[in-house]
Ligand SMILES: O=C(O)CCC(=O)C(=O)O
């Protein structure tokens with residue numbers, strides 16, 4: 139295995155398609171990573187350096203736009219939780235995150251508004267794009283397509299590692315998986331301020347494929363405490379989301395992670411891609427082969443973060459809690475059901 143800058147393993151995806159012995163060994167390494175920290179670096183992923191460079195460059199250009207251009211496409215305009223969020227306006231466990239970001243989902247038409255439609259239908263709809271940077275839309279949509287294909291390959295790897303057919307998850311994501319790209323900038327902060335870039339959380343989808351620029355800050359909680367996951371050039375960080383934890387009855391764990399703010403006068407850039415299931419799907423529980431059944435530890439119970447098997451409901455819960463200003467403006471009828479504290483965004 140390649141040397142890692144962290145205690146997290148580095149896995150080479152090209153081993154998945156190699157001869158049977160190599161593939162079997164690869165799947166053992168995947169299980170070790172997945173049953174352990176739940177995070178690893180992925181190389182041999184097939185996404186070109188050129189595309190990665192272009193996406194990071196365009197992301198920097200977006201954050202460098204005049205503030206008015208970014209505020210023109212603020213998320214508060216979008217009932218579908220798309221667009222720009224300024225630092226301090228997103229919340230994790232009720233505390234503000236110090237990062238600015240642009241959320242871009244699948245470019246699909248909104249469902250017609252209807253009181254009788256399930257609330258998750260409100261998540262689907264168009265993105266908001268900056269007029270001042272017209273190249274961003276085609277570039278991020280191309281990246282979204284390529285990274286979706288990669289995430290689906292990774293999902294097939296996890297299925298095989300659990301002794302299942304590679305396509306076992308297809309019934310819950312074909313033909314419209316939930317896709318979300320977040321381009322993110324973490325401004326530096328002084329030592330006497332909070333260091334919450336993004337607070338401790340789990341990701342809600344199947345898998346997350348994270349591209350980091352050059353500055354460290356991501357940390358993962360493991361059985362041995364917090365470990366750093368600094369950038370490894372040419373790699374993505376892969377982590378497991380709540381859908382895989384639910385489907386594997388805890389054999390795969392959606393591990394808790396966070397980002398600490400970089401030092402003052404620096405910043406950190408990352409591009410996270412979250413692959414989820416169809417919003418109308420329900421997550422099944424897989425039957426694991428006898429040799430893996432002991433790893434099924436059950437799903438983590440966290441009273442502050444109940445997990446729902448209804449994909450749309452679980453995802454909507456996360457979006458409403460992270461963006462209470464959008465929740466209050468567009469989804470006031472859902473605040474009680476999802477335990478959203480009114481006034482949270484206004485208090486900061
Ligand atoms: O920026 C990062 O490194 C991680 C971001 C993250 O964990 C998230 O947005 O869910």
Ligand SMILES: [Fe+2]
Pocket residue numbers: 339340341346395
């Ligand atoms: Fe995350």
